[in-house]
Amino acid sequence: MNKGKITIHDISKNLGIDSSTVSRALNDSPRVSKKTKEKILKKAEELGYQRNSLASKLRTNRTNTIGVIVPRISRHFFASVISGIEETAFDAGYEVIICQSLDSYEREKKLVDTLLSNRVDGILISISMGTTNYDHFENYKNNGFPIIFFDRPCEVSKNTNIIIDDLKASLEATEHLILNGCKNIAHFSGPQTIELYRRRYKGYIAALEKYNFPIREEFIFESNLMKQDGIQCAKEILKLPEIDGVFSANDVTAISAMQYLKTQGKKLPEDIAFVGFSNEPISAVIEPSLTTINQPDFEMGKVASTLLFNQINNKTVLNQTTILEPELIIRKSSIKN
Amino acid sequence: MNKGKITIHDISKNLGIDSSTVSRALNDSPRVSKKTKEKILKKAEELGYQRNSLASKLRTNRTNTIGVIVPRISRHFFASVISGIEETAFDAGYEVIICQSLDSYEREKKLVDTLLSNRVDGILISISMGTTNYDHFENYKNNGFPIIFFDRPCEVSKNTNIIIDDLKASLEATEHLILNGCKNIAHFSGPQTIELYRRRYKGYIAALEKYNFPIREEFIFESNLMKQDGIQCAKEILKLPEIDGVFSANDVTAISAMQYLKTQGKKLPEDIAFVGFSNEPISAVIEPSLTTINQPDFEMGKVASTLLFNQINNKTVLNQTTILEPELIIRKSSIKN
DNA sequence: TTTTAAAATACAATCGATTGTATTTTAAAA
DNA sequence: TTTTAAAATACAATCGATTGTATTTTAAAA
Incomplete structure (x- = not known):
């Protein structure tokens, strides 16, 4: 009708x-x-x-909407960050548009474009693994458009970044393995094009140096840290029987490696101890339960969005990096009795 | 500048x-x-x-945008449905606005309102657990606005629903426990205000009846199916030592119950066999791995969005229920050797 | 009762893009 | 070279809400 x-x-x-x-x-x-x-x-x-919000937004030139781009919403970490963002946004009267880049550069670029054409007041983004070119941000940043990067920061020029102290956490994680008797510790590393994985790598190296352990290139496995990469890494590890500990740059890879090693008759943590990164929910329930780094995800969302709203309203761009403290969660996978 | x-x-x-x-x-x-x-x-x-998309959308009275409301994006099932939706939408040139109701009626109502004021062309929704009043849909449906319900259907009046065959799946799941030697099977049920959980409950009952098992009210535990509910259910089960099998209406509750029972010295599946529902990723990696029902999540997203785009473009409202086939995934938790 | 200030309401322009109609330009036909 | 049809472009209204300014109404003061 x-x-x-x-x-x-x-x-x-x-x-x-x-x-x-x-x-x-x-x-x-x-x-x-x-x-x-x-x-x-x-x-x-x-x-x-x-x-009609469209008309209202057009007239007032204010959308009271922010865009959030994450690699995947299904990742527990990102889902929690989003919850933090939504809570702050709700209180501040903002709408939130959630997008996933699926770690594709092309998709990310398109999403940024769509958000901007919908005239969001600001963007929160954790850049995709596939992104190595940052021009699509530079243009807008130069015009004073508020963009804040979280977790996976934007490496070029000055930006507002919110990260966790990956280096410190990685150093602690590796140190924890050392203190629990590991002598030959491998590292599952992510793409070194990504700052975040470089920091985790550096933490690993720093721990080895602190205890005067030799750095052995063949103990470092770089991959995209997906499930299948874990199996691949596990196979490589079996060829290097002296490895008795692994610090993995994420949980997913650690877990799939552990599962594979178990099928090959390895005893965990006795033969090989594991420490992961991210504290995925799954880490608590596998056997042995995975020692890992818990990131302040919800808090990160709150901090990021609060900063963004400040930038939107005060028009002051900070270009400052905020570092949040992660926490080592000790479970069974790293304790050799 | x-x-x-x-x-x-x-x-x-x-x-x-x-x-x-x-x-x-x-x-x-x-x-x-x-x-x-x-x-x-x-x-x-x-x-x-x-x-400026706002101006364009206002003028053309077409946003080429659909809204999706799910209880939580972090749930693997919903994340996969969303992926299915986004894939279809991308090909059809539609933008997708993702929202989570957090199973709150108030929030859901507000989200529907926001989406409509942003003049989305249609809405895909899996209604929240807290929703028992459907007026906020009725109004719009009466005006011919395209809304499609998936997974958790809208129970009142005629609607386009896309569900899986919960009854059949639940019957199969319970039957599977019976065929594996369980004599006293409990059921962890969800809120009976929700059609979906009623269907799962009916499937459980149907299986018992099929094999002439008595229906024992004290074996049926109704809860909100959260993590802590599983622990509560497990405690109740310990008071009923004859229970040797559980069919849970979701994985989360099954898993937390299993974990609690293990700490209390129960052997799984020997003492108590378990079958869950949803095939959460976690189910494959816990020990014993959880037998569960896999839902065609990605496919559900594709079907739902395809139907929605048809409704939007042909202006034909179907009001027809599509039923997709789930699949029993047999793992270790249900096989008593 | 008249004057005046304040309160309430109306007028009209605007946000940026789209689109039916009118006008101008171009190119083909006479 | 003039006529005519087609192609290209310009004009003007519109989508729905907002907002500065003008006008009207109301109520208080004289």
Whole structure:
């Protein structure tokens, strides 16, 4: 029936009140009398009026919307960051548009474009693994558009980044293996094009150096840290029987490696101890349960969004890196009795 | 510097070409000559023009955007459904706005409202656990607005629902426990206000009836199926030592119950066999690995979105339920040697 | 009761893109 | 070279809400 949506003009005509007054009434402006407001609100309800945000956003040049781009929403870490963002956003009266880049550069670029054409007030992004070119951010940053990078920072030029102290956490994780008797510790590393994995790598190296352990290139396995990469790494490890500990740059790879090694008759943690990174929910329930680094995910979301809202409202761009503290969660996979 | 965004009017003035021609050129209309198009495209690029989707959507009364509301994006099942939706949407040239209701009725209502005020062309929704009142859908449905319900259908009046065959799957799951020697099978059930959990409950009952097993009320535990509910259920089970099998309406509860029972010295599956529902990734890696029902998640997303796009474009509302086939994945938790 | 200030409401322009219609330009036909 | 049809471009209205300014109404003060 009622094909065309009800507009303020319908209410206006219906009541013989100018649409500007209707608009002000619906926005609870003090310029409209109580009596008129009530009449308008009642009629709006009656006609099933629903504000057209597109028109409102176009006119006011303010969308009260932010965009969030993460590699994948299914990752527990990102889902938690998003929860943190949404909580802050809700309180601040912002809408949140969630997007996943699936770690593809092309997709990420397209998403940034779509968000901007929808005139979001700011963007929070954890850049995709496939991204090595940052031009699509530079343009907008130069115009003072608020973009904040979290977890996986933007490496070029000055930006507002929110990261965790990967280096320190990785050093601690590796040190923990050393203190638990590991002599030959391998590292499952991610793509070195990504700053975050370089920091984790550096933490591993720093721990070895601290204890005067030799750095052995053949103990370092670089991959995309997917499930199948873990199996591949595990196979390589079996060729190097002296390896008695692994610090993996994420949980997923550690877990798939562990599962494979178990099928090959390895005893964990007795033969090989493991420490992961991220504290995926799965880590707590596998056997042996995985020692890992817990990241302050929810907090990261809150911090990132709070900073973004500040930038949006004060128009002050900080270009400053905030570092949050992660925490080593000790479980069974790293304790050789 | 360049505070105000570039519009077609800037290009228009800059080249002395009317803005309508600029608009048509940017949309590759055949009404503009090749030469003019090239000139306009070049200038647009040069000025860093970016279309204002808000204005475009307002004018055309078409947003090419759909909204998706799920209880939580972190749930593997929903993340996969979303991937399916996004794939179809991408091919069809639609934007997707992802929202999570966190199983709250209030939040869900607000999200529906926000999506509609942003004039999405249609909505895909898996209703929240907290939702028992469906008025917020009825209004819009009556106006012919395309809404499709998936996984957790809308129970009132006629709607387009896409569900899996929960009853059949639950029957199979329970039957599987019976065939593997379980004599006293408990059921962890969800809120009976939700159709989906009623169907799973019915499947459980149907299996018992098929094999002439008595239905014992004290073996049926209703909860919200969260992690802590599983522990609670496990505690109850310990008081009923005759229970030798459990069919749980989701994996999360099954897993936390299993973990608790293990700490209490129970042998799984020897003492108590388990079958879950959902095939969460975690199910494959716990010990014993959990037998469960795999739902065609990605496919559900594709089917739901395809149906939605049809409704949007043909204006034909089907009000028809599509039932997809789930699959029993047999792992170790249910096989008593 | 008249004057005046304040309160309430109306008028009109605007945000940026789109689109039906009118006008101008170009090229083909006479 | 003039006429005519087609191609290209310009004009102007519109989508729905907002907002600065102008006008009208109301209520208080004189």
